Amino acid sequence: MRIRTEVRVEGTVQGVGFRPFVHGLATGLGLAGHVGNDARGVFIEVEGDAGSVERFLSGLRRPPPLAVVERISTRVLAPGGRTGFAIVGSDATGRLGALVSADSATCDDCLRELRDPADRRYGYPFVNCTDCGPRFTIVAGVPYDRPNTTMAGFAMCSACAAEYHDPADRRFHAQPVCCPACGPRxxxxxxxxxxxxxxxxxxxxxxxxxxxxxxxxxxxxxxxxxxxxxxxxxxxxxxxxxxxxxxxxxxxxxxxxxxxxxxxxxxxxxxxxxxxxxxxxxxxxxxxxxxxxxxxxxxxxxxxxxxxxxxxxxxxxxxxxxxxxxxxxxxxxxxxxxxxxxxxxxxxxxxxxxxxxxxxxxxxxRVFRGREMPVRRSRGHVPAPLPLPPGGPPVLACGAEQKNTFCLAEDGRAFVSHHVGDLENYETLRAFGEGVEHFGRLFGITPKVIAHDLHPEYLSTKYALERDLPLVGVQHHHAHIAACLAENAWYDPVIGVAFDGTGYGTDGTLWGGEFLVADLIGFERAGHLRPVPLPGGATAIREPWRMAAAYGVPAQTDVARRNAARWDDVVAVAGRGLGSPPTSSAGRLFDAVAAVLGVRDRVNYEGQAAVELEQRADPAERGAYPVRLDDGSPFTVAGADLVAAVVADLRAGEEVPVIAARFHNAVAGLVVAGAVRLRATTGLTTVALSGGVFQNLLLLERAVTGLEAEGFGVLVHHRVPPNDGGISLGQAAIASAGAATRAAGPGPR
The missing domain is CATH 3.90.870.10 (DHBP synthase)
Incomplete structure (x- = not known):
């Protein structure tokens, strides 16, 4: 029986050789019809024997290497007696929804040409095909056709045009196709x-x-x-x-x-x-x-x-x-x-x-337990979307101040941006704004809600406040945990452990060593490190020895002697609280220990003291300092006890690698003890770990191992970074889920 079927394919199906793939699949099965790009993806019509059409639809699920098929929808049409199959012109009308591929490394076929003296592209530094080459970085708009890329100014020579129009060639409809005669130089x-x-x-x-x-x-x-x-x-x-x-x-x-x-x-x-x-x-x-x-x-x-x-x-x-x-x-x-x-x-x-x-x-x-754990998600991954629960309005999430990314989300898709950087100067803020506008145009998302960090001085927050749209303020550490939940497609409540350097708390203090009971709708601060002063504010982040002073390290220690000219003044400032905001930061606890052990008194980049402390630790050491959770609600843990134990071991002549390892093991034990405490009161058995401190693989491995030994399921990051580069995804997930819940009205979630 002869049938005719209209097919729509959505996903990453433009700029990845999908139309040539469809052409080859259809002609190989003897089907008539056409394929083309439009603003939403790829549109197809096929006509022929019913069995061949069925095999065609099944074949669409095995696309070319760079393609990602998210959705295939079909509609039966009346047969029209067509013959032949063609790639037709693109339709730029309609609502945008087509996805753009990330840039892809040079494939083996192109490398063979690059190295073959007999090939016309021998030694040509822009060789590419449908399976590789630039994509996101050259795309100005969709549909993904050459006029909508930065290749628009390079007219194809006759040889490249012949490849481009030949269904049997791997450059068939490869938009960046070029050669030494016609392409970039x-x-x-x-x-x-x-x-x-x-x-x-x-x-x-x-x-x-x-x-x-x-x-x-x-x-x-x-x-x-x-x-x-x-x-x-x-x-x-x-x-x-x-x-x-x-x-x-x-x-x-x-x-x-x-x-x-x-x-x-x-x-x-x-x-x-x-x-x-x-x-x-x-x-x-x-x-x-x-x-x-x-x-x-x-x-x-x-x-x-x-x-x-x-x-x-x-x-x-x-x-x-x-x-x-x-x-x-x-x-x-x-x-x-x-x-x-x-x-x-x-x-x-x-x-x-x-x-x-x-x-x-x-x-x-980097790799954690055989799986990827991003530190910075950018070229090669962006702009591949991440899934969110369906529902909720289009959202712009502005991210954090450091390691900034933004996120545009709609229809269950979250487009987390490339790495923007630290929003600390005009150039980076301008790059942020330009990126938001480009993503909005590229994916056809006009935000109806803007999510932002609670910190009033973040430039990303100020950007949000200047827009004339409803705002959703999201607490920094809730966003960390939400990002971990979203990328793991986990939407039930969890025990969230968010350890990082700094985040603005709901009480106006600087958080950073947090135990939360959280989901995408809300959170409760269930425990935290006991706050200590941050002497000199941001100066203490650049000078970790100040945190040793804040944690009560005695003056008769090497760290105090190395900084004797200012030690007493800093201790006094911390004691009075003058210019010393309280912080529960786990990152600053690591700084204090690094300074005590002589690893680093001053840093030249963010997190340097903690990075070097991890590297000094002896991975064979299994001893740990004891941790004690008080009986409060929320419970607190005195980081000063760990610092005192480090000082005592150092005075006793223990080696620095051993002490550093015992400290890491103690922090891992703290994570486990906090989770066990909260399981007893909440019944929750899943823990999500997030925040920049969990980029420390020694700590992460010991914490996950300890949690699993106690019977917990553990969620960690594999698609966005645990650091502030993942904050925008968490903000978008919270804003989307909250709006969807409010729209649904009262009742169980």
Missing amino acids: VALLDGDRRTLPGEPIEAARALLESGRILAVKGLGGYHLAATAADEDAVAALRSRKHREDKPFAVLAPDLPTARGLGAVNTGEEALLTSRARPIVLLRRHQDAPLAAAVAPGNRSIGVLLPYSPLHHLLATGPLVLTSGNVSDEPIAYRDEDAFARLRTIADAFLTHDRPIHVRTDDSVT
Whole structure:
């Protein structure tokens, strides 16, 4: 029997070779009809034998590598006697809803062409096809067609056009298709934009080998590159960039080279070689051929493999590859801005003439128990949506101040943005606003509600308050737990443990060591670290020794002697509470212990003291300091008891790695003890762990192991970071769930 069926496919089905895939599937089954893009996804009509149509619909569930099929809907039509199958023009009308693919690393087929002297794309740094290449960073609008990308200015030559229109070619309807005859071109320039002699990539490699620093235009912005084994070059890069200690990432040309830099397990190999190609944090080999200035004093190293043809051509050995910016500024992605800001850092610029539409930093990730745990979710992952419960109005969630992301959510989809950065200057705030507008246009979301952090001085909060829309204020640590729930699709109440550096509490104090009983609708603060003064406010975050003073460390200790000139004054200020807001921060507790143990009195980047304390800890040590929960409601725990135990062990002559490990084990024990206490009063048996402190894998492993031994189910992060980069997802989930609940009226949830 002959039938005709209208099909609509929604999901990530544009810019991923889906229409050519449909064309091949339909023609292979002898079906007539057409396929095209529109504002919502892909529309199809097929006509032919009923069995063939059924096989066609089943085949749609096995899409090309970059495609994600979320929904297929069908409608039966009257047969029309059509013959032939065609890809038809796109329909740009209607409500937007089509998804855009993330940028994808160069595929094996394109790499073979890149390395084949007989191929017309040999050595061409922009080779791509339907299975790989730039997507999100070049898209200006949907439907995803060449005129809506930054490739619009490059007219295809006859050879590329032939590939583009050939159903048998893997570049059939590949929108960024190009070649040396018609596509973008690379150039090597000095700081005054004058062309330097030689073939650009060969000359760039020679500059790197001679110890020069290079600005390199990538997919989502400019990087700064130097030879990773060159002490002078890396030290110069660190000095010019004003980045004192924070580790640099290293681009390894291939997986064997990456294995020579750090230990690579199965999960880490999968991430390194994935299409997303993130920076993966590895345990560094002591004899890795790297300059000491790459990651000073750090036992880990961030490694990534090439994800663009340009990287494959440039990297013949390990290269430092760090964001193209001065410390604390957003990454440069427009050429004019890059030359203005980076000319005092870079000796030359390896650039090209394909515009970048959206600045996008590299993603950073690590492996926990065989699964990914993002530290920064950006290129390669964004803008893939995350699921939310259906219902509720369109929401804009503005995120936090540090590690900012924003989130636009509607119809059960949450679009968490690329990494914006710390909202501490005008440039980053402008990038935030531009990103919100772009996401709104791209996904057709006009927010009806804005969710924001409670902190009145966050620029993200001020942005929200300036919009003429209903507001939903979301407590910082509730947002952390909600993000963990949302990404795990868990919507029942949990015991939430949110440990981080700082978050504005509902009582106006600074929280950060919190036990919550929470779901997406609300929360109760059920326990916390006992507040201590934050002497000097933000200064104490930059100078962890102040937290040692705040925690009552005696003056007859090394940390007090090292800071004797100001110790008594800080103790006095903390005692009077003058300029010393109370905080329950777990991050500041780690700072205090790091200072006591001589790990770090002052930090040059956020969380440095805690990072280095984790690295000093002996993983073989199983001893732990005792923790005691008081009988209050909410209960409190005196962090000062742990600090005193650390001081006592240090005075007794215990080694720092042993003490650091006992402290970590004690904090893990605190997590377990708090959960056990709350299970007794609530009956809850699931714990969600969130907040930047849980990026500490030693603490996370000990806490999860202890909770599981007590019979708890444990939720951790695998899709958004546990740090403030996940806050916007939590805000969006809370705002959406709250609005949906209010709309549903009274009754059980």
